[in-house]
Amino acid sequence: TAQHRAGSRTAPAPAPGTRSNSSTNPAPAPAPAPGTGATPAPSPGTKTTPNPLPNSPPMSDCSKDPCLASLEKKLDENKITWIKAKVEVVKCNFANGEYKPTTETKEVTVLSTPTGSERLKVENHFAEVAKANRELCLLKNLEPTLVVPEWWQVRDFQKPQLVIQYAELLSDGKLGKSRWTTTIPHYNKPKTYKPKFPKYEKGDTEAIFILNDNSKIIINAKNKTEALKVINALKQFINPKFLKNTKPPKIGERSGSYKKVKVVPVRCHFFSKGQQNTAPDWSLKLREKKKP
Structure with missing residues (x-):
């Protein structure tokens, strides 16, 4: 019959590319709710930023906290x-x-x-x-030796005089550590003059030359000839008026009292007022120091 034929019609075939609504196919998955979907995997070479923890408080501003603001100010004040x-x-x-x-x-x-x-x-x-x-x-240009005028020990202290430093001359031409002083009373040369004082050999022969004001030159040499040679060489540096009516030097032996060495002048210091000033008016270097 027609009704029978209508009920026995077969369903039309699905269009190409469409899924069949047959009960054998699984139901499609529901769409995810907003905010609950899976995070897509980052592409290679990109850095990921960690998600903040849920309900984490925002970072505080130091200026809004009095204690932190004070600490921040102190750190700024002590910034080095x-x-x-x-x-x-x-x-x-x-x-x-x-x-x-x-x-x-x-x-x-x-x-x-x-x-x-x-x-x-x-x-x-x-x-x-x-x-x-x-x-x-x-x-460094001065010899490390303390020198004072020789006749500070006598009653008349204020005689101008030149004090000469003599140093031991070693066999190799170098200077030893020992130093001696010889005094010339009433020295008559200016600072600009370059004197040449005698070298000699020290010893036990003592010669004393007395000027007419009772100031003295004292030399201790190896013998009488050496002592007289030194005194005569030093007399040319004395103001001539103090040499008038003077007598020859007194010479004597002082056995075993002095070291027997060759000595050379190295420096001289001029004291114009004797003990009134413990520092010399000027000094001169008499021997060139070799570079160490």
Whole structure:
């Protein structure tokens, strides 16, 4: 019948590319709710940023917290930086038989904070060190021997005189450590004059030459001839008016009292007022020092 034929019709075939609604195919998965979907895998070479923890509080601003603001201020006030400072440095150079100081300016780094710096302290420190080094360099030109006028022990202290330092001459031409002094009363040459005082050999023969004001030259040499040679050489440096009416030197033996060595003059110091001034008016170097 027609009704029977209608009920027995077969369903049309599905269009190409469409799924059949047959009960044998599984139901499609529901779409994920917003925010719950899986995070896609990052592409190679990219950095991932970690997700914040749930309910994490936002970072606080130090300026809104009085305690933290005070700490931040203190840290800023004590912030350390470095600045440059120029200082003087002294070097001691040996040239032409004499030590001379030279000054160089160098740049150093010092600490600085917002409330001040170490610049002035460092500059003053270097200035003091430079002054000391300059003086020490000049002192290298002096023999480390204390000398005073010989006749400070007599009643009349204020006689001008030149004190000559003699040093031991070793067999190799170098100077030994021993020093002796010889005094010339009423020295008559200016500072600019370059005197040549005699070398001699010390010994037990003592010669004393007395000037007309009772000042003296005393020499201890190896024998009488040597002693007279030295005194006659030194007399030419005495003011002539103090040589008038003088007598020949007194000579005697002092057995075993003096070291027998050859000596040479190395420096001289002039005292114009004797004991009134313990520092000499001027000094002269009599022997060129070899460079060490």
